[in-house]
Amino acid sequence: MQIRAAVLERSGNDGPFATTLPLTLTTLELDPPGPGELLVRIEAAGLCHSDLSVINGNRVRPMPMALGHEAVATVVSTGDRQDTLFAVGDRVVLTFLPACGECVPCASGEAYLCARAAAANGAGELLRGGRRLHRDGDAVHHHLGVSAFADHAVIDRRSAVKIDADIPVEIAALFGCAVLTGAGAVFNSAALRPGEGVAIYGLGGVGLAALIGSLAGGATPVVAIDPSPQKRALGLELGAAGTFAPDGAESQIETLLGGKPDIVIETVGKASVLEQAYALTRRGGRVVTVGLPNPMERFAISPTGLVGDNKTIIGSYLGASIPARDIPRYIALWRSGRMPVERLLSSVSPLAKINTLFDILARGDAVRQVVIPHLEET
Structure with a gap:
C-alpha cells in the first residue's frame, strides 16, 4: 500500500x-x-x-x-x-x-x-x-x-x-x-523508596515524567533544574518543592533540603550536566542518567571519590x-x-x-x- x-x-x-x-x-x-x-x-x-x-x-x-x-x-x-x-x-x-x-x-x-x-x-x-x-x-x-x-x-x-x-x-x-523513560528511571533504575529526596536535571517530556513519577512513588522532596521559566513554573504546579535555573541551583537545593538528595536524575543529555548531577548526589546516593549526548562527549569523575562516597551511577535506557x-x-x-x-x-x-x-x-x-x-x- x-x-x-x-x-x-x-x-x-x-x-x-x-x-x-x-x-x-x-x-x-x-x-x-x-x-x-x-x-x-x-x-x-x-x-x-x-x-x-x-x-x-x-x-x-x-x-x-x-x-x-x-x-x-x-x-x-x-x-x-x-x-x-x-x-x-x-x-x-x-x-x-x-x-x-x-x-x-x-x-x-x-x-x-x-x-x-x-x-x-x-x-x-x-x-x-x-x-x-x-x-x-x-x-x-x-x-x-x-x-x-x-x-x-x-x-x-x-x-x-x-x-x-x-x-x-x-x-x-x-x-x-516519555513516560516509560522518565517514570521508569524512577521506579526501575533508581528503585525509589518512599521518603527519598529526588532532584531532576531537565524538565522536558522525560524530566517531567520523572517528576510526576517521583511524586507518585512517594519521593519527598522533589526538586528540578531547568533554564526555562515556563517549565520551572509547570514543575511547581505539578508538585515540585522547588525548581531552579541552572546557575547556583546546587547550593539552593542543598539549602532547601538541608543536604544533598538521595537520587539525582539527569535527562538533559550533556556530559557536563551529568558531572553536576554526580556532584549534587549525597554520599551513598544514586545518579541515574537517561540523556543521550553526542557519542564523542566524555565526563570525568574522581575514582577515589566514587569509592569513598559510595555513589552509584546508573545508565537507564527506556527507563529499564x-x-x-x-x-x-x-x-x-x-x-x-x-x-x-x-x-x-x-x-x-x-x-x-x-x-x-x-x-x-x-x-x-x-x-x-x-x-x-x-x-x-x-
Whole structure:
C-alpha cells in the first residue's frame, strides 16, 4: 500500500528546520505485514529529542529514514492468520524496543537490553530482519522499528502494547517513550523508596515524567533544574518543592533540603550536566542518567571519590522498562490522578508542520508536541 511519511534524507542538518526542511513528506510503498508483524494506522506520534538527535547528526543512523518512535496506533491487519494477542481494531501503544525473548538479556529479565533489537534498530530494520518501506524500488530505513511520523506503519508485534481505546490518542502516545523513560528511571533504575529526596536535571517530556513519577512513588522532596521559566513554573504546579535555573541551583537545593538528595536524575543529555548531577548526589546516593549526548562527549569523575562516597551511577535506557508490564501500571496511575501525564502535552498539530515543530523542540520551548498524521493542515 502507499503511505505518506516524513523521511529524513541525510543527518547533520542545521536549523532553522522550517527553512532547511530536513524532513520531507513523501509517498512510500509499505509492504504488508509478515508473520509476527502488524499493520497499524498511526493515530498520534510525539516528537522526542531522540528524533532530533538523528536529524542533527548526534545519533548516527542509516539514511534515508522514516522518523518517529513514540506513538499510539490502531491495528489494521495482522501478519498471522490467527494472532492470539492482537486483533483488528485494537488500540496499541508503540515502543521502540521489541524483545526477541531468546538472547541473554531477555532471558535475564532485561529485555530493554535485547541484543537482537539493538542490532535491528541500529540497522534501520524490523526485529525479524529487513525493511518494509520502499521508494522507487529502494529501501527506506525504519526508525527504531516504528517510523511513526506516517499515516501507517508495519511493526513487529513485540513493539506493541494493547491498551483501552478510551484514552485520548494525544495522551496515549506519550506512554510509549516519555513516560516509560522518565517514570521508569524512577521506579526501575533508581528503585525509589518512599521518603527519598529526588532532584531532576531537565524538565522536558522525560524530566517531567520523572517528576510526576517521583511524586507518585512517594519521593519527598522533589526538586528540578531547568533554564526555562515556563517549565520551572509547570514543575511547581505539578508538585515540585522547588525548581531552579541552572546557575547556583546546587547550593539552593542543598539549602532547601538541608543536604544533598538521595537520587539525582539527569535527562538533559550533556556530559557536563551529568558531572553536576554526580556532584549534587549525597554520599551513598544514586545518579541515574537517561540523556543521550553526542557519542564523542566524555565526563570525568574522581575514582577515589566514587569509592569513598559510595555513589552509584546508573545508565537507564527506556527507563529499564518492560513495556508490557509498565505501560499498564503507568496508565493506572494516570487514571487515578497520581500521574497527570496530560500536563506533558504542549500542542497537537498536523504532520505537515513537522519541521517547524522540531525548531520549537530544539529551542526548548515545548515539553511534548504531538502530531496527528490524519489531521489536515488548516
